[in-house]
Amino acid sequence: NAGVTQTPKFQVLKTGQSMTLQCAQDMNHNSMYWYRQDPGMGLRLIYYSASEGTTDKGEVPNGYNVSRLNKREFSLRLESAAPSQTSVYFCASSEALQGIEQYFGPGTRLTVT
Amino acid sequence: AQRVTQPEKLLSVFKGAPVELKCNYSYSGSPELFWYVQYSRQRLQLLLRHISRESIKGFTADLNKGETSFHLKKPFAQEEDSAMYYCAPKTRTGNQFYFGTGTSLTVIP
Numbered sequence: 001n002a003g004v005t006q007t008p009k010f011q012v013l014k015t016g017q018s019m020t021l022q023c024a025q026d027m028n029h030n031s032m033y034w035y036r037q038d039p040g041m042g043l044r045l046i047y048y049s050a051s052e053g054t055t056d057k058g059e060v061p062n063g064y065n066v067s068r069l070n071k072r073e074f075s076l077r078l079e080s081a082a083p084s085q086t087s088v089y090f091c092a093s094s095e096a097l098q099g100i101e102q103y104f105g106p107g108t109r110l111t112v113t
Numbered sequence: 114a115q116r117v118t119q120p121e122k123l124l125s126v127f128k129g130a131p132v133e134l135k136c137n138y139s140y141s142g143s144p145e146l147f148w149y150v151q152y153s154r155q156r157l158q159l160l161l162r163h164i165s166r167e168s169i170k171g172f173t174a175d176l177n178k179g180e181t182s183f184h185l186k187k188p189f190a191q192e193e194d195s196a197m198y199y200c201a202p203k204t205r206t207g208n209q210f211y212f213g214t215g216t217s218l219t220v221i222p
């Protein structure tokens with residue numbers, strides 16, 4: 001099992017460009033999450049999906065949209081990238097929203113110039 | 114507001130020395146508490162959770178409700194313990210983990 005996979009691993013965007021970060025899990029988990037990690041800030045939750053067909057805002061949702069395409073896939077979209085969105089993005093999944101453990105992907109390093 | 118503090122960004126100890134990574138939280142109710150770890154070039158992964166009272170890789174963490182702390186301890190540090198450690202409280206009724214800012218532990222040979 002690959003666990004949680006993310007694409008791309010690295011991306012450089014110019015201000016105003018758009019892109020979608022892809023995440024997939026093969027563990028049949030119901031819940032999926034997107035975090036961003038910034039120096040000195042820890043991981044902050046952007047959006048999460050309790051189950052297929054539902055999404056909810058996390059701590060820092062502004063500037064992002066998400067789609068829970070099916071049970072396996074949860075994508076994060078930046079419609080108009082800004083330098084403040086330069087960060088490392090992590091996708092995670094868990095069996096359920098109240099799950100005791102989250103499984104993380106390898107991360108996507110995004111730079112917006 | 115929910116808050117978790119890891120006061121040390123960087124921590125260095127010698128191999129064989131005791132190590133303690135501090136975590137303080139400010140939460141309403143009684144959260145569940147977890148420690149996650151990220152080794153070099155590996156994914157973030159769960160290390161241990163307080164409710165199970167387990168010892169993983171020699172690490173233990175005791176929840177001190179009076180001090181609202183959940184410090185991670187190991188009596189004898191090993192080189193392979195060098196990693197980034199995140200304290201992560203989770204409210205029992207909520208849907209979110211709140212990750213601390215992390216402590217980078219370096220064990221010096």
